[in-house]
Amino acid sequence: MSEINRFGEMSVFVRVVELGGFSAAARACRMTPSAVSKLVSRLETRLGARLINRTTRRLQLTAEGTDFFERSVRLLADLDEAERSMSTTGTPSGPLRVSVNVPFGTQILLPIVPDFLACHPGITLEIVLTDAVIDLVEARTDLAIRAGPLKSSGLIARKLGETGKIVVAAPTYLERQGIPKIPADLAGHNLIRLGYSRAVEAWPFRVDGQPWMLTPTGNTRISDGEAMRQLAVAGVGVARLATFQAEADIAAGRLVALLEAFNPGDREEIHAVFVGPGGHLPARVRALLDFLHDRVVLR
Incomplete structure (x- = not known):
């Protein structure tokens, strides 16, 4: 069974527990009650453990069901967070690694970092000050600031000024x-x-x-x-x-x-360079690009 189906089973099982029944979970998941019941039964068969004791009046979690429910909630929350961190349109969050030449970094970028982090508290910023030209992919770097002519490469560049x-x-x-x-x-x-x-x-x-x-x-x-x-x-x-x-x-x-x-x-010329295409940038990278575009003034 694929990972996608396993997470789907977890999601339905969690809804059953949270809403207290198959019918309520079925409405929330846009399924029939019988389909939800069969899904939980298949899940129990695959796990080799009873998760829910069914009576005519209520559902009761077994000890194994309680443990699986708590683990499922954590896993689904981690999955949601992973998807949010990859989002190109959501609230910017997650780690952001930037390589910047030393003059620009010390005199232009560092003074405006407090304002950037105040605007985007979900971002964890790592700044590497170096005049060396790095390989962004190899160095696991999201964005670099470079001065002077750009060599031909597969990177996307946005001019910040000159x-x-x-x-x-x-x-x-x-x-x-x-x-x-x-x-x-x-x-x-x-x-x-x-x-x-x-x-x-x-x-x-x-x-x-x-x-x-x-x-x-x-x-x-x-x-x-x-x-x-x-x-x-x-x-x-x-x-x-x-x-x-x-x-x-x-x-x-x-x-x-x-x-x-x-x-x-x-x-x-001063450019921000990043691995493209620009239309699929994580929200945290786009947030810094837009902030630099608005705040950087060079003479």
Whole structure:
């Protein structure tokens, strides 16, 4: 007998017990009383135990029937919960694992997490901060936030926004090393570089109306953009950061924007990516996507 039929038998048996009789259970399950009686008899035969003592006036559970009833209620509740967690339209609930690049995670996502969880208390959120590109299926991850061009893949992407890029350094560093006036002056400076393989090494500028590229050199490579920002604030060297990363530090005087007259105005797109198709997303994933779409503002 299939698992579906076994759960069906449990469901009918539970209704018989809860409603106190075959006729009431039959009405609730849209069956005939005789069909309900035969189903319970088949269930008892398969289990090899009497579940209900039948009299002319009432039904009484046996000890085995009481035990089976309690187990059936728990199993049916677990089945209902499993189906709700898979729902694409129901109340968002269940575990939600998110991989997010470190700058976006620390400065954009983490500050709005309390509001998201307040709106969706049934969701258990797990956030992994990493600038590494992971395999969502292998890492059992529901959604990832990625910056920059997307490689061709089977993933579905939703654009969250885009941000500019800016070259910065701390006042303490500039006091020691001087302020670069033109991009070529950066050749004499310590340029903090990203160390992961997907990073684009060259820094683009626009000089005399033409593209001009500089390959950064320096004594420091770092694994993520947030660590790069912190090193720049500490006066280690010059960094090229996303605008949203640097703007608070610039406003507070911890960093100084450099060479803005030569900024090419390039923009870096930020996407949420997930395993598609989008029409069959679990409700918990769709809830986060919609929340990010409404709340994320990038410059």
